[in-house]
Amino acid sequence: MNYIATIGEREVKVTVKEVGVARYMVTGAEKEYLVDAHQVQDSVWSILYGTESFEVDVQGRDDEYEVLIEGDCYKFSLMNEQRKALIRAGWKGAVGKALVTSPMPGKVLKLLVAEGEEVQTDQGVIVVEAMKMENELKSAVTGKVKEIFVKEGEVVELGSKLLLVE
Numbered sequence: 001m002n003y004i005a006t007i008g009e010r011e012v013k014v015t016v017k018e019v020g021v022a023r024y025m026v027t028g029a030e031k032e033y034l035v036d037a038h039q040v041q042d043s044v045w046s047i048l049y050g051t052e053s054f055e056v057d058v059q060g061r062d063d064e065y066e067v068l069i070e071g072d073c074y075k076f077s078l079m080n081e082q083r084k085a086l087i088r089a090g091w092k093g094a095v096g097k098a099l100v101t102s103p104m105p106g107k108v109l110k111l112l113v114a115e116g117e118e119v120q121t122d123q124g125v126i127v128v129e130a131m132k133m134e135n136e137l138k139s140a141v142t143g144k145v146k147e148i149f150v151k152e153g154e155v156v157e158l159g160s161k162l163l164l165v166e
Helices: 081-088
Strands: 002-007 010-020 023-028 031-039 044-049 052-061 064-069 072-080 098-101 106-111 124-130 133-138 141-148 161-165
Touching: 002 081, 072 081, 124 161
Parallel strands: none
Antiparallel strands: 002 010, 002 072, 010 023, 023 031, 031 044, 044 052, 052 064, 064 072, 098 161, 106 124, 124 133, 141 161
């Protein structure tokens, strides 16, 4: 999955690729990092990089994150490349029809809306867990939830239809 991390005024393209069970190749700032990552509590992760082990506390809401590593706090935003490109282009949202699909294989953790519910552009509608990270997917349009195609706990593939807003 490709992301743009923004730290202050600096933007870095970050790619995360699962290469084994709880093992990821993370590429950013022209460097590659092979890491093992295990979630040990709600927001606490155990990270192994080379011969070094770290306990990391990750707090996130929407696209904003705070990561505490060995007493140092790092604040940044993280969003997928497509969403970042839309925001750069001045996208403010739209009214119309939008099919929300899974941007990665994962598991549906939580439905944030119900069929028939009114939603606004950029409102969180569903949470999908992928690579042990929770990803809140948002509506691209203002409208009504017309149909929900999945249930909480269901495993989905890349591109699976999740819900329809119109």
